[in-house]
Amino acid sequence: MNVYDVLMERGFIKQVSHPELRDVLAQKNVTFYTGYDPTAGSLHVGHFLQLMAMSHMQRAGHKPIVLIGGGTTMVGDPSGKTDMRQMLSREQIDANGAAMLSQMKKFLTFGDGPSDAIAVNNGDWLLDLNYIQFLREIGVHFSVNRMLAAECYKNRLERGLTFFEFNYMLMQSYDFLHLFRTHGATLQLGGDDQWSNILSGADLIRRVDHADAFAMTFSLLTTSDGVKMGKTVKGALWLDPQRTSPYEFYQYWRNIEDASVEKCLALLTYLPMDEVRRLGALKDSAINEAKKVLAFEVTKLVHSEEDAQKAAEASEALFGAGGSLEHMPTTVLTPVQWAENPKVVDLMALTGVAKSKGEARRLIEGGGVTIDDAKVTDIAAEPEEAALRKGIVLRKGKKVYHRILLGE
Numbered sequence: 029m030n031v032y033d034v035l036m037e038r039g040f041i042k043q044v045s046h047p048e049l050r051d052v053l054a055q056k057n058v059t060f061y062t063g064y065d066p067t068a069g070s071l072h073v074g075h076f077l078q079l080m081a082m083s084h085m086q087r088a089g090h091k092p093i094v095l096i097g098g099g100t101t102m103v104g105d106p107s108g109k110t111d112m113r114q115m116l117s118r119e120q121i122d123a124n125g126a127a128m129l130s131q132m133k134k135f136l137t138f139g140d141g142p143s144d145a146i147a148v149n150n151g152d153w154l155l156d157l158n159y160i161q162f163l164r165e166i167g168v169h170f171s172v173n174r175m176l177a178a179e180c181y182k183n184r185l186e187r188g189l190t191f192f193e194f195n196y197m198l199m200q201s202y203d204f205l206h207l208f209r210t211h212g213a214t215l216q217l218g219g220d221d222q223w224s225n226i227l228s229g230a231d232l233i234r235r236v237d238h239a240d241a242f243a244m245t246f247s248l249l250t251t252s253d254g255v256k257m258g259k260t261v262k263g264a265l266w267l268d269p270q271r272t273s274p275y276e277f278y279q280y281w282r283n284i285e286d287a288s289v290e291k292c293l294a295l296l297t298y299l300p301m302d303e304v305r306r307l308g309a310l311k312d313s314a315i316n317e318a319k320k321v322l323a324f325e326v327t328k329l330v331h332s333e334e335d336a337q338k339a340a341e342a343s344e345a346l347f348g349a350g351g352s353l354e355h356m357p358t359t360v361l362t363p364v365q366w367a368e369n370p371k372v373v374d375l376m377a378l379t380g381v382a383k384s385k386g387e388a389r390r391l392i393e394g395g396g397v398t399i400d401d402a403k404v405t406d407i408a409a410e411p412e413e414a415a416l417r418k419g420i421v422l423r424k425g426k427k428v429y430h431r432i433l434l435g436e
Contacts, residue, residue: 293325
């Protein structure tokens, strides 16, 4: 099956620059790339979707290039942002890029083979550019009027778009030209919010080197209401287990809305599409079985089968019959910590169940906090020592659980 058809059937493809791209992918192996700006020290679930698409391409014999944006991150992509991105030091950008690349090796095969992935860093060619020469050779091919009409810039004009950020499209386009010349890359992939940037790179190759280059963007991972997925009570849904534990990761997918189950199974797992459609067609309480499959499969891919199994057991202990609480996110208090944080509001803030003691008080007053299924009604409530010795399960709302034990 043509990988284009695979990506289309599974719901990845949003836009392509040329309808003949399907035939190109069928006729020869293509070198393609996707860029990742290392603005944080971990990938998140949005990156994971793109890596899954790259994996499907690699499995079909096409060669991936992972571009780490050591140069572009020095400027920052204005796409989808209401304000200018935070400025990071070069040392932080390099550290973030190394961490992200390490995670990517779980999803792509790197090496010297014809379809093995390679990694490059655009800081190697962007940071030492001669600015005047760059404007004469590259900037001359960009129309300001067309750039201002692009979604990535248009949405920022009312709030203020700096000339600093205005350069981002030129830099990303130059990346495509550079990889075309040095590695034969003829296709750039990315999220649909990158459409203008990716298309401008393909157009630059056509204008400067008079060659064909292609653009393909993927649907963003959103709920049925169009809201981006991947936000948790602690922020983004990270792939780093130190930032988002395997249990929290599992629980996110276990609790997604019914309408998104089939889409996520198609995009984020390798399950055959017949099975995806069967699971997605389940209704009412039966859809929970599909959610369990989704949560297990995605956690297995991102973390490990062992982590997925532990998370499933902890979830079953809470929501089903049997299972083990051992693998639930747990804080073991020292006697000193307990003495300094005796109240429920203190423990909620200490463990991260609430962002602050003030938020914890509001949650208790609103009836949204329980300990071992008993609602907490008093903001001055303190768990008993005997209960803490055995371990209590602190719950916020319906989905956030944390086990607390008192150690020696």
